[in-house]
Amino acid sequence: MKLLIARPMTSAVEARARAEFDVEIRSSTQPLSQEEMLRALTDFDVVVPTLGDQFSQHVFAQVPVPRCKLLANFGVGYNHIDVKAAHVAGVAVTNTPGAVTDATADIAMTLLLSTARRAGEGERLVRSGEWQGWHPTQMLGYHVTDKRVGIVGMGRIGQAIARRCHLGFGMNVAYQSRSPKDVEFTAQYIPNLSELAASVDFLVVAVPGGAETRHLIDAQVLAAMNTSGILINIARGEVVDEAALIAALQTGQIAGAGLDVYEFEPAVPQALRDMQNVTLLPHLGTATEEVRTDMGHMALDNVAAFVAGHPLPNPV
Numbered sequence: 001m002k003l004l005i006a007r008p009m010t011s012a013v014e015a016r017a018r019a020e021f022d023v024e025i026r027s028s029t030q031p032l033s034q035e036e037m038l039r040a041l042t043d044f045d046v047v048v049p050t051l052g053d054q055f056s057q058h059v060f061a062q063v064p065v066p067r068c069k070l071l072a073n074f075g076v077g078y079n080h081i082d083v084k085a086a087h088v089a090g091v092a093v094t095n096t097p098g099a100v101t102d103a104t105a106d107i108a109m110t111l112l113l114s115t116a117r118r119a120g121e122g123e124r125l126v127r128s129g130e131w132q133g134w135h136p137t138q139m140l141g142y143h144v145t146d147k148r149v150g151i152v153g154m155g156r157i158g159q160a161i162a163r164r165c166h167l168g169f170g171m172n173v174a175y176q177s178r179s180p181k182d183v184e185f186t187a188q189y190i191p192n193l194s195e196l197a198a199s200v201d202f203l204v205v206a207v208p209g210g211a212e213t214r215h216l217i218d219a220q221v222l223a224a225m226n227t228s229g230i231l232i233n234i235a236r237g238e239v240v241d242e243a244a245l246i247a248a249l250q251t252g253q254i255a256g257a258g259l260d261v262y263e264f265e266p267a268v269p270q271a272l273r274d275m276q277n278v279t280l281l282p283h284l285g286t287a288t289e290e291v292r293t294d295m296g297h298m299a300l301d302n303v304a305a306f307v308a309g310h311p312l313p314n315p316v
């Protein structure tokens with residue numbers, strides 16, 4: 001059984017992979033090229049791909065009978081894999097749900113607080129050496145405690161964000177998802193996205209990416225937000241119409257944005273980089289040693305189950 005891991009992993013994950021499997025661990029941190037994806041499907045039994053590895057219908061069409069029988073994705077989001085095309089080609093797909101939840105919710109809170117309280121702008125001011133000192137009207141931001149947050153996509157991460165907002169900051173929670181959820185505190189279900197957007201101070205996006213959610217946050221939803229509203233996106237860049245977001249920020253339609261992900265990642269438009277009221281992070285959602293190790297173990301647990309002929313723990 002030959003295993004390909006598409007990126008360097010934490011040392012704990014690499015050590016386990018080498019101990020348990022005949023593994024090739026790719027040294028590049030860049031996504032697999034088209035050629036590498038074809039080789040992955042042809043020369044390996046199992047591949048651990050991740051974000052950016054575009055296993056599209058086009059790729060599967062070029063390898064109609066792949067040697068590879070499992071794509072054990074490293075990450076909960078798998079919108080870079082055409083799962084339907086994979087299944088048609090006889091390739092199972094798994095992901096790493098749960099391991100990522102708290103860390104990603106923490107990054108959502110980092111973005112929410114940083115944007116509302118102008119932390120990025122303040123940090124840049126201090127670093128510039130231009131800070132003139134405290135005064136009563138210096139850099140006034142938006143208060144967070146007791147405000148109202150709207151969660152778009154009340155799944156594992158959405159609920160973890162809602163919990164932090166409610167229990168940590170006394171915030172009133174409303175949400176949209178395909179179905180209402182049973183949560184341990186009061187949270188108002190508002191299935192209409194524009195209605196939700198109009199009713200909140202912070203709108204936090206936590207849905208999966210993919211064709212179904214592409215541009216879910218469009219000009220219409222942004223126009224429904226209050227002018228003091230702040231948009232946070234920790235989901236996938238393509239869920240937000242980035243051009244519409246830039247327009248909404250430039251015209252003062254909304255007050256600010258906190259982004260961990262971008263529509264054409266890693267390209268970040270200059271217009272966003274020029275705005276002080278936007279917090280920009282380089283897709284840090286799960287970026288801690290523990291979480292990346294947990295994700296790696298989860299991916300390898302799926303590989304191990306496949307090798308042993310057991311049911312896959314996390315099929316998608």
Ligand code: NAP
Nearest residue numbers: 077104153154155156157177178179207208234235285286
């Ligand atoms: P999850 O538990 O599956 O939750 C997804 C939620 O989105 C569910 O509540 C689902 O609603 C809702 N949803 C799905 N399609 C929808 C649609 N078309 N319209 C409205 N709501 C929709 O997933 P999760 O573990 O919370 O992860 C969510 C996403 O976060 C991942 O797919 C990934 O792309 C992203 N993520 C980003 C980072 C990062 O580093 N920034 C890290 C981890 C994950 P129902 O429950 O009603 O079906």
